[in-house]
Amino acid sequence: MDVQGAYNAANHFLLKYLGISLFKALIVVVIALLHVAYITYVERKVIGRMQQRLGPNRVGPRGLLQPIADVLKLITKEDIIPSSVDSRWVFIIAPFISLVAGATSLAVLPIWEHFVVTNVNASLLVVLAMSSLSSFGVILAGWASNSRYSFLGGLRAGAQVVSYEIAMALSLVGVMMLAGSMNLVEIVKAQIASPFKIYAIPQIIGFFVFMIAAIAETNRTPFDLPEAETELVAGYFVEYSGIRFALFYLAEYFGMVVMSMLAVVCFLGGWYGPFDIPGIPMFWFLLKLYFLIFFYIWVRATLPRYRYDQLMGLGWKVLIPLSLLNIVITGFIKILV
Amino acid sequence: MPQALEIIKKQIGEDEWDEPYYVNMGPQHPATHGVLRLFLELDGEYITHCDPIIGYLHRGIEKLGETFTYSQNIVLTDRLDYIASAANNVGYCLAVEKLMGLEVPRRAQILRVIVCEMARIASHLLWLATHALDIGAMTVFLYCFRDREWLLNIYEEICGARLTHTYPCIGGVRLDFTPHIIEELYKFTEEFPNRIPEYETLIDVNRIWLKRTKGVGVISGEKAVNLGLTGPSLRGSGVRYDLRKTVPYLIYDELDFEMAVEYEGDVYARYRVRMKEMRESNKIIRQCLDKLAECEGEPVIAENAPGLFMPFDKPKRPQAAPHPKKVYLIKGVEVPVVPEGDVYVATEVPKGELGFYLVSDGAGHPWRMRIRAPSFVHISAIPDLCKGQMVADIIAVIGSIDIVLGECDR
Numbered sequence: 001m002d003v004q005g006a007y008n009a010a011n012h013f014l015l016k017y018l019g020i021s022l023f024k025a026l027i028v029v030v031i032a033l034l035h036v037a038y039i040t041y042v043e044r045k046v047i048g049r050m051q052q053r054l055g056p057n058r059v060g061p062r063g064l065l066q067p068i069a070d071v072l073k074l075i076t077k078e079d080i081i082p083s084s085v086d087s088r089w090v091f092i093i094a095p096f097i098s099l100v101a102g103a104t105s106l107a108v109l110p111i112w113e114h115f116v117v118t119n120v121n122a123s124l125l126v127v128l129a130m131s132s133l134s135s136f137g138v139i140l141a142g143w144a145s146n147s148r149y150s151f152l153g154g155l156r157a158g159a160q161v162v163s164y165e166i167a168m169a170l171s172l173v174g175v176m177m178l179a180g181s182m183n184l185v186e187i188v189k190a191q192i193a194s195p196f197k198i199y200a201i202p203q204i205i206g207f208f209v210f211m212i213a214a215i216a217e218t219n220r221t222p223f224d225l226p227e228a229e230t231e232l233v234a235g236y237f238v239e240y241s242g243i244r245f246a247l248f249y250l251a252e253y254f255g256m257v258v259m260s261m262l263a264v265v266c267f268l269g270g271w272y273g274p275f276d277i278p279g280i281p282m283f284w285f286l287l288k289l290y291f292l293i294f295f296y297i298w299v300r301a302t303l304p305r306y307r308y309d310q311l312m313g314l315g316w317k318v319l320i321p322l323s324l325l326n327i328v329i330t331g332f333i334k335i336l337v
Numbered sequence: 338m339p340q341a342l343e344i345i346k347k348q349i350g351e352d353e354w355d356e357p358y359y360v361n362m363g364p365q366h367p368a369t370h371g372v373l374r375l376f377l378e379l380d381g382e383y384i385t386h387c388d389p390i391i392g393y394l395h396r397g398i399e400k401l402g403e404t405f406t407y408s409q410n411i412v413l414t415d416r417l418d419y420i421a422s423a424a425n426n427v428g429y430c431l432a433v434e435k436l437m438g439l440e441v442p443r444r445a446q447i448l449r450v451i452v453c454e455m456a457r458i459a460s461h462l463l464w465l466a467t468h469a470l471d472i473g474a475m476t477v478f479l480y481c482f483r484d485r486e487w488l489l490n491i492y493e494e495i496c497g498a499r500l501t502h503t504y505p506c507i508g509g510v511r512l513d514f515t516p517h518i519i520e521e522l523y524k525f526t527e528e529f530p531n532r533i534p535e536y537e538t539l540i541d542v543n544r545i546w547l548k549r550t551k552g553v554g555v556i557s558g559e560k561a562v563n564l565g566l567t568g569p570s571l572r573g574s575g576v577r578y579d580l581r582k583t584v585p586y587l588i589y590d591e592l593d594f595e596m597a598v599e600y601e602g603d604v605y606a607r608y609r610v611r612m613k614e615m616r617e618s619n620k621i622i623r624q625c626l627d628k629l630a631e632c633e634g635e636p637v638i639a640e641n642a643p644g645l646f647m648p649f650d651k652p653k654r655p656q657a658a659p660h661p662k663k664v665y666l667i668k669g670v671e672v673p674v675v676p677e678g679d680v681y682v683a684t685e686v687p688k689g690e691l692g693f694y695l696v697s698d699g700a701g702h703p704w705r706m707r708i709r710a711p712s713f714v715h716i717s718a719i720p721d722l723c724k725g726q727m728v729a730d731i732i733a734v735i736g737s738i739d740i741v742l743g744e745c746d747r
Contacts, residue, residue, distance in 0.1 A: 051479035148360045152382075152728070221473060222545055231729050233366060304545045305473025307729040308382050 024117045028106050036253040037067035043297045050301040077242040090144035095247035098137030102254035105130040109261045110185045112271050112282045122182040128169055135161035142236035153235025157226035163315035168213035170323035174206040174330040175266045188270030198269040205326040207267045209319050214259035222303040260292035364393045368471045368732045371742030382727045387720045394746040402706035407433050415501035418744040420463050421456035424686040426505045432682035432693035433507050444635040445509035446587045451625045454618040459488045460687035461611045468736035472549050477539050484532055494518050509638030526623045550605035554722040554734035565714040568689025570738045573607035575600035580685035594621050604737040712745040
């Protein structure tokens with residue numbers, strides 16, 4: 001029985017007894033959580049290598065159990081809510097907003113043609129909407145903490161996300177124009193026609209803008225201004241501790257995974273590769289995803305941090321005009337070809 | 338000092354919505370290099386007013402110095418600029434020797450220059466590491482620490498300590514170098530010039546780094562002199578003033594090295610000065626190692642040097658009698674009487690000009706020890722440097738003037 005057949009049989013069974021979407025969602029969340037946990041480990045290991053040190057190596061063989069130990073530590077820590085918080089409930093729900101908004105995007109991102117939790121028509125818009133929503137958590141946390149540093153961090157996050165959101169959305173317009181669809185599955189399928197089965201070549205400007213905007217969107221170096229530890233100590237989550245702090249951390253990595261997945265789907269041809277790997281249909285997808293995540297880590301080890309005004313300048317004066325130019329060029333290509 | 342009362346006064350007098358945003362940066366803050374507290378008045382992200390508040394690391398070293406003998410005071414100088422303690426030791430010893438009129442053997446002078454320049458490299462490496470980390474470049478931090486570690490290992494072999502060396506003593510140095518140390522230092526001087534481009538590739542050709550440092554925290558040469566800046570912070574503004582060249586001490590006048598000067602006066606210029614200084618220091622160590630071979634086997638401590646620095650016998654405390662003319666530091670060994678008088682000796686330490694002003698009343702301990710610490714003077718320049726800059730720039734500025742609070746608060 002081939003994969004498709006097995007999948008169909010399982011599909012039938014689950015549809016009958018469980019409801020396939022719930023099952024799929026569960027699988028995706030579990031896999032994503034494991035990924036997120038181990039991305040923290042990989043990040044520490046890879047940066048460790050890049051910086052001529054070892055990284056975690058105490059817990060388990062080669063430190064492989066380190067993420068689990070970290071999670072256990074953070075769960076068992078005292079959960080402190082400072083007495084001077086501005087709004088207790090906002091303080092409590094802010095990390096959840098970030099995390100839920102980050103994780104929700106996973107529902108519409110196709111890992112494989114037949115593996116997408118809910119295949120909605122405008123799934124690209126859902127991802128964009130969710131990624132902007134996740135910044136609300138950051139802003140609310142910065143405001144509710146009622147601390148000087150958190151407030152500055154929240155302000156920075158607000159400004160940063162607004163300006164880079166535009167650049168990111170505009171950079172994806174080219175993809176939408178070429179594919180003629182906003183459904184992510186359709187976008188991947190449309191890429192078969194382009195060279196190397198990826199949109200990164202006709203949309204090279206769009207891809208460039210998207211990658212920079214995605215790093216800014218997830219608040220990673222060199223755009224980690226909201227949590228700049230040497231300026232704002234930790235920025236918006238300076239007052240958070242224990243599991244709430246972990247949720248912010250998780251949200252950041254979820255954001256990283258979602259952005260990388262979106263890049264794979266929109267620019268790198270999703271699950272299509274130079275040749276098919278029998279049995280593992282999402283092999284190419286995961287390979288591309290891991291490469292992009294490695295790219296994030298690599299950038300973090302290399303670059304210094306931008307200053308606030310320079311960050312805004314880059315967003316508004318370079319990235320947005322570039323992505324607009326990209327739309328014009330794509331339009332011409334579309335007319336000519 | 339704008340304390341809470343003053344803030345309240347300001348807030349009462351002004352409309353609620355126009356009140357400036359106050360931030361207390363420090364004393365516990367990852368980027369204030371110790372326990373510096375900066376009281377910032379912000380307008381958005383821009384700094385309208387900045388007040389450095391010091392004293393969180395005050396240990397009363399100057400006062401303590403009056404209760405210890407001249408030899409014992411060396412360990413106090415370790416705790417000034419603890420990143421480059423050998424340089425402080427040498428500065429203090431030079432002051433005491435000038436007071437006593439001691440002649441230091443040539444070999445000891447060469448050894449002192451070597452440890453001083455090692456301290457300069459170690460200090461600048463730590464500066465580069467933290468400065469880069471402050472601006473966000475994380476990897477440079479660990480690269481620098483890798484090489485600093487090498488130097489600290491050599492220090493450990495020289496004198497047994499990694500941070501607080503107490504290597505020089507009054508009249509010379511404590512121990513001679515072993516052949517292995519010299520070999521290791523040769524290896525270091527051979528390898529280190531290749532390491533500097535490694536840091537530079539990571540940051541110097543990086544557009545973000547240049548954007549963050551060029552044109553930030555600019556200070557003109559004239560203003561730098563007026564503010565009393567010394568060392569690399571002054572030379573970054575184009576003032577040719579390096580005590581090793583202008584008032585040579587030890588054997589610096591025999592050595593061939595250049596004074597590192599840059600003219601822009603911004604954070605980047607100060608960065609360039611320090612990078613160049615590391616190269617020059619490396620050259621100096623190399624020359625000194627060659628000179629060491631010429632005076633192989635010569636004594637490293639003057640014959641008439643006062644009591645041993647760490648005596649086996651229990652030392653007798655010098656009497657604090659009105660005019661003790663003879664002081665016994667070690668049982669049975671008569672030490673030279675410290676003549677009455679006062680002396681000021683300044684040396685070029687990694688941070689700038691470190692001066693020791695000693696007043697002697699003839700006892701075995703200084704009547705007054707005053708330390709002119711570069712960091713203390715440099716902190717007073719922070720408000721001028723970061724007025725109108727952004728919050729992120731203040732980090733770059735603090736990093737670029739290279740302060741150590743142990744020296745500032747004393």
